[in-house]
Amino acid sequence: MRLWLALLLTLTAAGSLAADNSGGFVSLFNGKSLDGWVVAGNPEGFRVVDGCIHSDGGNGGDWIRTEKQYGNFVLRIEWMLSKTGNSGIFIRNGPFGGGFEVQLLAPWTPYRDDLHCTCSLYGHVPANPRPDETTLRWRKAEVTAAYKHITVRIDGIKCCEADYDQVPSMKGLALAGCVGMQDSHTGEGEWVRFRNIEIRDLDQDPAFVSSGLEQADPAVRRVAFDAAVRLGAPMVGPLLDMIARGDAPQRHSAEMALAWIVANASAPGATGQAAAVRTLLLARLESGHANDVADRVWAARLLGVIGQADRRTVDALKRALLSGGSESAAALETMQRIPGRQMTDALIGALHQVEPSQQPAMLLALGARKDERTLSTLNDAARSRSEDVQTAAVRALGLLGSAKAIPVLRRIGAGAPDRLRQAVVDALTAILDAKGQDERARVEALQAARELAVTDAQKRALGLSR
Amino acid sequence: MRLTRRRSLAGMAAGFLEAGLVFPGLARAAKSVSANEKIVVAHVGGGGMGMAHLGWFAGFPDVETAAVCDVDSARTGAALARLKQIRPDTRAVAETDFRRLLDRDDIDAISYATPDHWHALIAILSFQAGKHVYGEKPLSYDMAEGQAMLKACRRYGRVFQLGTQIDAGENYHRVVELVRSEVLGKIHTVRLWKLGGDAICGFPHDTEPPATLDWDMWLGPAPKRPYNPFITPFNFRYFWDYSAGVFGDFWCHVADLPFWALDPGEPLAVSASGSDPLDNMVTTPGFMDAEFEFRGLKMHWSSRVPDVRGAEGRGLGIQFVGTQGELVADYDTRLIFLDGKQHDDVPEVPVSLPRSPGHQRNFLDCVKSGKQPESNITHASRMTLPMHMATIAYRLGRKLTWDPARGGFVSDDAANRMRHRPYRAPWSLPT
Numbered sequence A: 001m002r003l004w005l006a007l008l009l010t011l012t013a014a015g016s017l018a019a020d021n022s023g024g025f026v027s028l029f030n031g032k033s034l035d036g037w038v039v040a041g042n043p044e045g046f047r048v049v050d051g052c053i054h055s056d057g058g059n060g061g062d063w064i065r066t067e068k069q070y071g072n073f074v075l076r077i078e079w080m081l082s083k084t085g086n087s088g089i090f091i092r093n094g095p096f097g098g099g100f101e102v103q104l105l106a107p108w109t110p111y112r113d114d115l116h117c118t119c120s121l122y123g124h125v126p127a128n129p130r131p132d133e134t135t136l137r138w139r140k141a142e143v144t145a146a147y148k149h150i151t152v153r154i155d156g157i158k159c160c161e162a163d164y165d166q167v168p169s170m171k172g173l174a175l176a177g178c179v180g181m182q183d184s185h186t187g188e189g190e191w192v193r194f195r196n197i198e199i200r201d202l203d204q205d206p207a208f209v210s211s212g213l214e215q216a217d218p219a220v221r222r223v224a225f226d227a228a229v230r231l232g233a234p235m236v237g238p239l240l241d242m243i244a245r246g247d248a249p250q251r252h253s254a255e256m257a258l259a260w261i262v263a264n265a266s267a268p269g270a271t272g273q274a275a276a277v278r279t280l281l282l283a284r285l286e287s288g289h290a291n292d293v294a295d296r297v298w299a300a301r302l303l304g305v306i307g308q309a310d311r312r313t314v315d316a317l318k319r320a321l322l323s324g325g326s327e328s329a330a331a332l333e334t335m336q337r338i339p340g341r342q343m344t345d346a347l348i349g350a351l352h353q354v355e356p357s358q359q360p361a362m363l364l365a366l367g368a369r370k371d372e373r374t375l376s377t378l379n380d381a382a383r384s385r386s387e388d389v390q391t392a393a394v395r396a397l398g399l400l401g402s403a404k405a406i407p408v409l410r411r412i413g414a415g416a417p418d419r420l421r422q423a424v425v426d427a428l429t430a431i432l433d434a435k436g437q438d439e440r441a442r443v444e445a446l447q448a449a450r451e452l453a454v455t456d457a458q459k460r461a462l463g464l465s466r
Numbered sequence B: 001m002r003l004t005r006r007r008s009l010a011g012m013a014a015g016f017l018e019a020g021l022v023f024p025g026l027a028r029a030a031k032s033v034s035a036n037e038k039i040v041v042a043h044v045g046g047g048g049m050g051m052a053h054l055g056w057f058a059g060f061p062d063v064e065t066a067a068v069c070d071v072d073s074a075r076t077g078a079a080l081a082r083l084k085q086i087r088p089d090t091r092a093v094a095e096t097d098f099r100r101l102l103d104r105d106d107i108d109a110i111s112y113a114t115p116d117h118w119h120a121l122i123a124i125l126s127f128q129a130g131k132h133v134y135g136e137k138p139l140s141y142d143m144a145e146g147q148a149m150l151k152a153c154r155r156y157g158r159v160f161q162l163g164t165q166i167d168a169g170e171n172y173h174r175v176v177e178l179v180r181s182e183v184l185g186k187i188h189t190v191r192l193w194k195l196g197g198d199a200i201c202g203f204p205h206d207t208e209p210p211a212t213l214d215w216d217m218w219l220g221p222a223p224k225r226p227y228n229p230f231i232t233p234f235n236f237r238y239f240w241d242y243s244a245g246v247f248g249d250f251w252c253h254v255a256d257l258p259f260w261a262l263d264p265g266e267p268l269a270v271s272a273s274g275s276d277p278l279d280n281m282v283t284t285p286g287f288m289d290a291e292f293e294f295r296g297l298k299m300h301w302s303s304r305v306p307d308v309r310g311a312e313g314r315g316l317g318i319q320f321v322g323t324q325g326e327l328v329a330d331y332d333t334r335l336i337f338l339d340g341k342q343h344d345d346v347p348e349v350p351v352s353l354p355r356s357p358g359h360q361r362n363f364l365d366c367v368k369s370g371k372q373p374e375s376n377i378t379h380a381s382r383m384t385l386p387m388h389m390a391t392i393a394y395r396l397g398r399k400l401t402w403d404p405a406r407g408g409f410v411s412d413d414a415a416n417r418m419r420h421r422p423y424r425a426p427w428s429l430p431t
Helices: A002-017 A206-213 A218-231 A233-245 A248-265 A271-286 A294-306 A311-322 A327-337 A341-351 A356-368 A372-381 A387-400 A403-415 A418-432 A439-452 A456-461 B010-019 B048-058 B073-086 B116-128 B143-155 B170-180 B215-219 B245-262 B359-369 B377-396 B413-417
Strands: A037-039 A047-049 A052-056 A063-066 A073-081 A086-093 A100-105 A139-146 A149-154 A157-163 A178-182 A191-201 B039-044 B063-069 B093-095 B109-112 B132-135 B160-162 B187-194 B269-274 B288-294 B297-302 B316-322 B325-329 B334-338 B341-343 B400-403
Touching (some): A063 A086, A073 A100, A086 A139, A178 A191, A206 A233, A218 A248, A233 A248, A248 A271, A248 B377, A294 A327, A294 B413, A311 A327, A327 A356, A356 A387, A372 A403, A387 A418, A418 A456, B039 B359, B048 B063, B048 B073, B048 B359, B063 B073, B073 B093, B132 B359, B143 B377, B160 B377, B170 B245, B170 B316, B245 B316, B245 B377, B269 B377, B288 B377
Parallel strands (some): B039 B063, B063 B093, B187 B297
Antiparallel strands (some): A052 A191, B269 B288, B288 B297, B316 B325
8 A cells, every 4th residue: 555655656746747748648639620539418519729629608518528438547638718617627437427527617706615616626525725716827737546546736736635535425436437528618708728638547557557456445456457457468577476476365366367368368360469478478487486486377377378389488388397396287287288299399308307206297298189299208108117107108098099009008908907907998998989080990999998898897888798 | 950859869879870889788878787776876075965965865765875975084974974864774984085986896876066177087987987977067167078078978888967956847847848839939039047146255365274185186187276265165166277156056057948948059159258256266257147149049148137027036047038928937937928918837838748757866767777867968068068168258258159060169279278177187087
């Protein structure tokens, strides 16, 4: 929480200091047309005059809003009111309201209190100090909305500060919506003009979004979560950090957000995004901090969703597999999942680098890949002197489903104790039933299985008994 | 085409014809228990549902209970005590590893009520060991498992009954007769729902597992993680690693009815949406909606009660919308909207389906006769497939199209990879 406040202060300070349009500000108004804007009322109620958005009193424009929605932002607007004009800046407003209005008003005729004067968060929080409200001159407003905190500055002076949790009337109100401006509504002859409208979208800033995910407040976490998913690749690093070192709720949100980012990047046609996300996941798998492993486990698992294996992915997964850490099992899961010759070769290479006690898991993963290239490796392993390795290799040959394994299985089964022979028959049965198996191979597999069948269940399955 | 009517053995026989090798005696499940013999049943999973299984089967005079197995030895004691109340003379033993049950030649059938991620392995290893299986829903944790179960059940010629107990009731039978009679016209829309909700648990700490629990065995083929007291019993449902939320819990019970009545084939497209549970350690959405496009039929799932006639007040339901009328059903009741009026029944529609002798009795009868039971594996795998498709569509956040001829998603490698979650060694899925 303290970290977030510090960040917020930095943001607003930076915002007030930067007089130019740099620092991530984007113009919302091109000075020529109302592109990107929607007029809620009479379309004639707002028009472009002298490079400004202009509203004449009595034209029924109601209000004008951005097409896009903004949750957290620094918004800058210059405005000028006619002598007794009345207008406002809307933030976090739905198409039919529900958000907030920063009041823009002439101070006279009639008099309004501080809760309804310029800079007040209309009806919620009074202006303090009340700014100079002289009309018929250009004024600058800067509205910062950062999660549950809203700050308004007029001509550089902070005049209003609001917090959703401190103000009863703000409880439960929206944390996102459209930005907009009210029409001039004090009658004919009065008007309002707006120019130099620009916004810095804080939800595009990974550090800001991370600060939201770190908050205890569920409503804030929810909007930060959605922003993180929208942001995509730039959030991969921060989210992995959170998985490594955050508390349980942070880690949970981060894991889910990252899963969505990866899911989006795995979509057909999202190849650019997929490459960016994969590179970031790989970077974490390759480096990582010695004491944190949760991030590497998650990175290894999600690489399996993205798929695609270049040399670097294959090498990183193989290293993770051989690391002996918790990421090892996740790496094996992903290596089983991603097709391709390089991955098969990497798994075979890894198999020869580990103790026999670690080989069964790799053999089963190799078999499940259903890649003919694994045949000779599995055949060799099936002759291992370790019973566990041998049994796993036999099961893997069944998973592979290749008819070429029949002679080897037949040989192993012939002299084997019942337990192993039973596994051999199961493997031969799997080969018999493998998808797309040709008829000759099926007959061969059936014959071998029948010769070796051990249990009643096997004999029955192979048509040897009722 | 009504050839695929699930009560028939057409599905079984067709499987073997496809396989190219038809063995006499395998077109129907081979008999292993004669009509007068006792059927020896062993139970895997001693939680709430497992205790129900135990009570059901022990209540039949022609059943002998051989064993009760649970990865938590604290549970088997309670299960045996319950059994003693029903069968004071029982000689059943307690086990913690189900594979010991498969080694016993005297056991005819395995009845399991475990977390979803164990269903396929227990079923397939049981088939391979020559056991018949009464297995809890959902059929499987993922798509590849369902296919492997189907294949193994056929190869080993065993009887499998999915634990969709509602299927045996009078109401589902009558609804099927009404819908098939076409008194509602042609059905073009089906809505399924079960009221959902967020699992409220916060973030309890991981701890050491209880001394009685074999946590590694509980996890089985699922990814390794530290023990957490929230996950088991029951709440495993709210984690993608073991299940699919309220959706996965109830899909088979609810979808059973339209798949039985309409046999709509495989969906051609599916999309799903919901809300992520950020405030609790669970991972499945509390509320989920899914849309399925079948040939000539749209099917919707929601975990909110839809705003349609007859749905109000039903936390769970099935709505059939036809060109002539509508029918809304839940487990035990139904409402028909026809000719501007509301009915309980349409007496002109003849009673045509044989009624069930009871879901467990039907299974036991089939073990003796070799016939496939009411909720057989062919029907179960057909109706569970869309559930797996929807969870993949949900987790990828996009609409997916399905090619029934190829058995895969169209142009989506990630979706196709998700048809199976690789097993953690030493477990592997015999595919």
